[in-house]
Amino acid sequence: MSLSRRSYLLATASMALVAAGKAAAQSVSERVVKLDGTAGGKRFDGIGVVNGGGATSVLLKDYPEPQRSQILDLLYKPKFGASVSALLVEIPGDGNSTQGSMLSHMHSRDDLNYGRGYTWWILKEAKKRNPKLSLDAAAWSAPGWIGDAGSHFDKIGKNGNVEFFSQDAVDYYIKWLEGLRTVHGLELDALGVRNEKGVSYGFAKALKKGLTTRGFDKVKLHAFDNWPKDKLDFMADMKTDTELRDAIDVIGAHVFYAHTHATPEQQALATELGKPIWNTEDHVYLKGFDCTIGLVQCFNHNFIKSGATRVVNWYDIAGLYPTEPYPEDPATVLAWEPWSGHYRIREALWGYAHYGQFSEIGWTYLKGGSGELPQGGSYVTLKSPDEDYSVIIETRGAKAAQRLTLVLMQGLSSAPLCVWKSDAKAQFIRQPDIQPHTGVASLILEPDAIYSLSTTTGQQKGSFADIPASRPFPFPYLETFDGYDIRAHGYLPRYTADIAGAFELTARPDTKGQCLRQVVPVPTISWAPDWQPYTILGDAAWTDYEVSADVWLTDGDTAGVMGRITHVGTGYGFIPKGYYLELKDNGDVRLIAIRGKKNPKEVIGDAEQQRLIAAGKFEGDGGELVLGTAKIKARAGQWHRLTLRFEGQTITGLIDGKATVTATNALYDKGMAGLLAGQDKTRVSRPYFDNVLINRVKGKTPKLATAQARQTAIYAKGG
Secondary structure, three states, rough: OHHHHHHHHHHHHHHHHHHHHHHHOOOOEEEEEEEEEOEEEEOOOOEEEOOOOOOOOOOOHHHHOOOOHHHHHHOOOOOOOOOOEEEEEEEEEOOOOOOOOOOOOOOOOOOOOOOOOOHHHHHHHHHOOOOOOOHHHEEOOOOOOOOOOEEEOOOOOOOOOOOOHHHHHHHHHHHHHHHHOOOOOOOOOOOOOOOOOOOOOHHHHHHHHHHHHOOOOOOOOEOOOOOOOOOOOOOOHHHHHHHHHOOOEEEEEOOOOOOEEEHHHHHHHHHHHHHEEOHHHHHEOOHHHHHHHHHHHHHHHHHHHOEEEEEEEOOOOEOOOOOOOOOOOOOEEEEOOOOOOEEEEEOOOOHHHHHOOOOOOOEEEHHHHHOOOOOEEEEEEEOOOOOOOEEEEEOOOOOEEEEEEEOOOOOOOOOOEEEEOOOOOOOOEEEEOOOOEEEEEEEEEEOOOOOEEEOOOOOOOOOOOOOOOOOOOOOOOOEHHHHHHOOOOOOOOOEEEEOOOOOEEEEEOOOEEEEEOOOHHHHHOOOOOOOOOOOEEOOOOOOEEEEEEEEOOOHHHEEEEEEEEEEEOOOOOOOOOOEEEEEEEEOOEEEEEEEEOOOOOHHOOOOHHHHHHHOOOEEEOOOOEEEEEEOOOOOOOOOOEEEEEOOOOEEEEEEOOOOEEEEEEOOOOOOOOEEEEEEOOEEOOOOEEEEEEOOOOOOOOOOOOOOOOOOOOOOOOOO
8 A cells, every 4th residue: 555545544544533532422532542653762671670679589599390490481481471571680789688688799808709699590590581681780788898998989869878889899890790791691781870879970980981991881871770859860960070971871760650750851851861761670569450550550651751761670579488578569479488389470470461572672662652541541652673563551540441542654564453451350361353444443441451452473371280289388397508519509508588698508617518607797788777697497387396506606706596587677677576596605695585676665565574674674776675694605616506495485595405594475476487697886797507407396306308309409510
């Protein structure tokens, strides 16, 4: 068909639609959208997820096959599940950064190891499934040696850590990139200055210079990735500071959806500067289908209201314990049980699919093809470099049904439009195709629904039929840490979840096998309020039990075993609620109840607890209640067995099998187990732990816990 003939038919169709719309106005509202495939528009830079902000997927590594691969397929395999096009990971920094901590590649200035942790593995597995996946990263916490020699750049915003913004951090970042490239064979596409911690022009300039001169000139730098209302104020200085403008490739910010959108003036300034706007972390903390449609609304509104051409949402896979903060609502898959292989797909996954299966990075937000609907809702049109196009629509909170009519002009495929729909009853269900007639396609939109219309093909609702049944954590449980190929497991044993610090597999100090050690030497540059390093495992429903471990202290160390842990922080701060038995290298023993608060007087307890408050028996940042103390003969460089026993309200601490402290306390009647290392303002204890046993009170020693037949390491043998 000639262009003039097509234009004539489209004009005729448009006039007919206007006439028809007037006749139908009394029944259904209509939005007529003219789509011109030659109109151009902003580049689509992808939608995706964040893995990090704590150890979001620490238990995923322990899943058996094929369930572990199934979960990864559901997130990253194209045209199968969420099919995200962008992944942002936390560069692990040893400190708590919401849900836990992850092992850094540089615990100290003279330390370097590219085999620690599971983040390398997540990146490799995601990229293997989708070679076009865009990889991004940023630091939350960081090791405490960074910046300790000075070399800080310039004054920063109120949320920052001046120690981080140093030449040390530039080198730290680039060392991580070198390991990603040389050891793991991956290239990063983008890098953030730092997650939610202020503004440093000097650091951004130095980091960009380092990237350019050290072989990473293709890595786009986004800044400054903050969320308060002033998060984009730095853009004004980019007009006059040429070096700053050249350093920052992407205007990065957080939480446009729930907080403050970029103003029209800020969007215009970004265009003037030639910089795209990315939302480098948004949040949709909703339940059920409301989360699904909320995600699509978030993605649509980020472009329509803020001009953001990339959105990554926190977070992807909930491979953690339900006791930890945000264990469910933001995630797409709940992977809480590696011992059983059970997992559950949340409705939220299909919100990503409505974008991910109908678009690719490098498409265009077609000019004139995005906006809001008259009865409520929004739509976005994306066009491929060819003539394919997709329209993603949500009608969250719409007052009534409404019609969307597309008038298809030049430069667009005339192929049928596949239609996929989600609502509260069913998610991601294919509907009858729409065949445009004389360049016009029309669809009635129901309230509170999601629609993806596209000329592309191959979409599917991926699923698996062999998801195992749920089972509780194995009890009793004995872990000796022998039998692991340390590097192949990323230095992490099965089932521990570090909340702060780094508890790594290592050789025993007496050379008699392997054990676990907290290895961080000095307090980290924290992303959130700090406390002490600890790691957890087990079942929050455990009541009467005992947890024990052999502990080897080095000079100045303090270590403990924890039990009845019912809470591990709010997501900003990680002071737990539970109990611990503590031993110092000088033989001091304490039995502690942790209140999970800075101010213990905020908690109303019984008369005895109130008496202890008045007597000053609370210590430390966590409102620790000292239930009992004792003194034993102990010194550094020897093993001692610590046991914490719970029998109703009676709590007993045993050292080397002998009851040493006993108390009666009713604060917590159930919870998980854990291991603890002491910390003060300048030093972190680095004790060794071995033969961790969680058992019935005075129960017989169970068989050693070993890997299941289909539980495989995450890296090749020997690293």
